[in-house]
Amino acid sequence: MKVLHTADWHAGRGLHGVDRTGEIKEALEELAELVKVERVDLVVVAGDLYDNRNPSAAAEDAVYRFFLDVGRAGAQSVIIAGNHDSPQRLDAVASLLGLAGVHAVGAFRPAGAGGAFELNVGGERVRVAALPFLSERRMIGAADLIEGDHAAQQGSYRETMRKLVGNLTAGMDGKAVNLLLMHTTFEGASLANSEYVFHSTNSYTVPASIVPEAVTYAALGHIHKPQGVQGLAEGKARYPGSLLQLDFGEAGSERSVVVAELRAGRAPEYALKPITAGKRLKRAVVAEEELDRRALELAEFPGWLKLVVKLQRPRPGLKERLQRDLPNLLAVEQQLPGEDATDEPGFDPAALDLVAAYRDYLGEERGADGQQELVAAFAGLLEEAVT
Incomplete structure (x- = not known):
């Protein structure tokens, strides 16, 4: 059985005011063609189909056309909601998507209520465990569904995730291809500097041991840099x-999807297939005295540009002047003496963990008194504000 695994499309995303839905549409058309060329039996999308919970009509059109196209080609699909998707919105269209051979899981469901199911794919019996993204706030409700109490209030995020995975994968054996879909961060994952940091920090990480031995392949989403999981084969x-x-922090990194050959009781065989559609990003650091010469060179670059210009003093209107010669220039950062560029590799300007910062603040101001309840309330309010 041949599986194509992809994730984190973020349809509807913009970059410095530019709508990139057209690029996503081209990438999905390339992906659909790859499904046909590779004779893929099953497409797996591990969350974040969209960039926000109320995507544009154009973004939805691009996504739905993809599933119609691969469905006509004879491939089934399984999709789960990520932290950027609306679980309710995805569940609302699940029946319609089913007409194109798509099995969609938006909100968490226990194994007996649709979170685990069997498919016949390419003559193979496939058991699917679908675990969409769960915030700490929603995890309480998910734990209620499998245990009937507020277990998540007593245990950590990872402990409850282990219970949920156990519920969904119970009964898996070596007689079927066992697929686990998750949208989460595993310990040791290397971020691409474009993920939403609040849902990618230590409190939201899970260990490799959460994946049962019986799982043939775990199709993951949430981290934007292609990679495996430390501690797993x-x-x-x-x-x-x-x-x-998605962002200039990813400039220079190649995009790909996973095409895997899966058989019951055997280790996966996989290859990374490059995706060439969509404009590439380039970030260039330029000294002021070299600006005119470098601008001539960069004018040939067909993708989106960001310039970091080293200056002795601020120059108002610099971006507007440069854009006359560089129509693909989206951002200009003026770097003065003693300043560092804000998106040097390895630095994420949005990396501050606000919950951890609030916890530290309470510890200094109030000690341990009432800290746990306040931090939990703050985390819930923050999540509502940003999602």
């Missing part, structure tokens, strides 16, 4: 990465 679990270079 090569090929047992993969992040395919985002479909496009």
Whole structure:
């Protein structure tokens, strides 16, 4: 059985005011063609189909056309909601998507209520365990569904995730291809600097041991850099990465999807297939005295540009002047003496963990008194505000 694993499309995403839905549409058309060329039996999308919970009509059109196209080609699909998707919105269209051979899981469901199911794919019996993204706030409700109490209030995020995975994968054996879909961060994952940091920090990480031995392949989403999982056998679990270079922190990184050959009781065999659609991103650091010469060179670059210009003093209107010669220039950062560029590799300007910062503040101001309840309330309010 041949599976194509992808995730983190972020349809509807913009970049410095530019709508990139057209690029996503081109990438999905390339992906659909790859499904046909590779004779893929099953497409797996591990969350973040969209960039926000109320995507544009154009973004939905691009996504739905993809599933119609691969459905006509004879491939089934399984999709789960990520932290950027609306679980309710995805569940609302699940029946319609089913007409195209798509099995959609938006909100968490226990094994007996649709979170685990069997498919016949390419003559193979496939058991699917679908675990969409769960915030700490929603995890309480998920734990209620499998245990009937507020277990998540007593245990950590990872402990409850282990219980949920156990519920969904119970009964898996070596007689079927066992697929686990998750949208989460595993310990040791390398971020691409374009993920939403609040849902990618230590409190939201899970260990490799959460994946049962019986799982043939764990199809993961959430991390935008292609990689495996530390502590698991090569090929047992993969992040395919985002479909496009989403931010200038990803400039220079290649985009790909996973195509895996899966058989019951055997280790996966996989290959990374490059995705060439979508504009590439380039970030260039330029000294003021070299600006005119470098601008001539950069004018040939067909993708989106960001310039970091080293100056002795601020120059108002610099971006507007440069854009006359560089129509693909989206951002200009003026770097003065003693300043560092804000998106040097390895630095994420949005990396501050606000919950951890609030916890530290309370510890200094109030000690341990009432800290746990306040931090939980703050985390819930923050999540509502940003999602």
